[in-house]
Amino acid sequence: QVQLVQSGAEVKKPGASVKVSCKASGYTFTSYYMHWVRQAPGQGLEWMGIINPSGGSTSYAQKFQGRVTMTRDTSTSTVYMELSSLRSEDTAVYYCARDLEVGATSGMDVWGQGTTVTVSS
Amino acid sequence: DIVMTQSPDSLAVSLGERATINCKSSQSVLYSSNNKNYLAWYQQKPGQPPKLLIYWASTRESGVPDRFSGSGSGTDFTLTISSLQAEDVAVYYCQQYYSTPPGFGQGTRLEIK
Numbered sequence: 436q437v438q439l440v441q442s443g444a445e446v447k448k449p450g451a452s453v454k455v456s457c458k459a460s461g462y463t464f465t466s467y468y469m470h471w472v473r474q475a476p477g478q479g480l481e482w483m484g485i486i487n488p489s490g491g492s493t494s495y496a497q498k499f500q501g502r503v504t505m506t507r508d509t510s511t512s513t514v515y516m517e518l519s520s521l522r523s524e525d526t527a528v529y530y531c532a533r534d535l536e537v538g539a540t541s542g543m544d545v546w547g548q549g550t551t552v553t554v555s556s
Numbered sequence: 557d558i559v560m561t562q563s564p565d566s567l568a569v570s571l572g573e574r575a576t577i578n579c580k581s582s583q584s585v586l587y588s589s590n591n592k593n594y595l596a597w598y599q600q601k602p603g604q605p606p607k608l609l610i611y612w613a614s615t616r617e618s619g620v621p622d623r624f625s626g627s628g629s630g631t632d633f634t635l636t637i638s639s640l641q642a643e644d645v646a647v648y649y650c651q652q653y654y655s656t657p658p659g660f661g662q663g664t665r666l667e668i669k
Contacts, residue, residue: 470658472606480598480606480649480660496657530605541653542596544617546605 437461439531439547446553452519455550457531464512465489468534470543471505471516473527483529485540486514521554528552558582558652562661568669575637577664579650584630587654594654597626597635599646600663606649610635642668 442456457469471483484495486505493505499518507514514531529550532543559582569575585594593613598606608617610626613633623638637644645668650661 479663480600480651482657482659485656494656532605535608535611540656540658541594542608542611542617542651543598543606544608544611546607549605 437533437545439533439545441529441531441547441550444551444553446555447521449522449554449556451521451554452517453521453552454515454517455529455531455552457514457516457547459512459514459533462533465509466537468538468540469505469507469514470532470534471503472530472532472543474530474549475524475527478527481527483516485534488512488514489538518552521552523554526552526554557657558585558655558659560650560652560659560661562648562650562664564664565662566665566667568667569637569640570669571642572639573669575640575644575666577635577648577650577666579628579633579635579661581631581633581652581654585652585654586630593629593633594652595626595628595633596651596653597624598649598651598660599644600649601646609648637666640666640668 438460440458465488470485486493488507504517531547533545535542535544561580563578595613597610600606614626625636627634647663
């Protein structure tokens with residue numbers, strides 16, 4: 436079955452970086468774009484960016500430009516999201532989510548289980 | 557950026573009754589060349605990731621009960637649950653994917669009255 440499995444929870448100090456992984460299985464990894472979405476405690480959903488696993492091209496939300504890097508490893512069907520210069524406001528659950536349509540941007544039909552990142556001194 | 561605004565912020569409905577959630581976009585998400593509305597609805601239960609319910613504004617995702625329906629076009633959209641069940645208690649989000657960034661509404665919390 437189609438599945439996205441994310442790496443485990445992280446605790447980081449302000450100023451540090453975090454790298455979250457998302458391993459895909461059950462489908463052709465390079466055919467579907469992958470989004471990253473985060474959710475701060477008790478808050479709504481915030482789109483961070485998207486990566487095309489085929490060529491590796493990315494598009495980031497303006498808010499995260501310069502601090503976020505999304506990459507992929509086609510040999511392991513894994514995408515990564517690295518966020519640098521962490522601050523307390525980055526404390527959130529981070530989700531990867533597969534796009535619904537092949538080679539296009541639409542809804543997000545498969546989601547990872549979420550990775551909790553806590554930023555605290 | 558397209559801003560998505562949902563109403564109400566919270567809603568309490570009796571079991572078996574209809575629940576209606578509205579979503580308004582700051583500009584049209586209807587793509588004229590294919591006549592499709594680039595709008596999705598998600599359900600999120602506590603401690604779980606969001607679940608896709610509806611895409612293209614009115615297409616139900618596979619496995620989603622038919623009591624869930626989506627309607628609307630252009631800038632105004634509605635998610636309707638025809639007969640509320642206990643398992644429908646959740647937060648519901650709309651999302652546009654017409655343009656980048658694909659933003660979400662603020663969410664509507666649905667409870668049982």
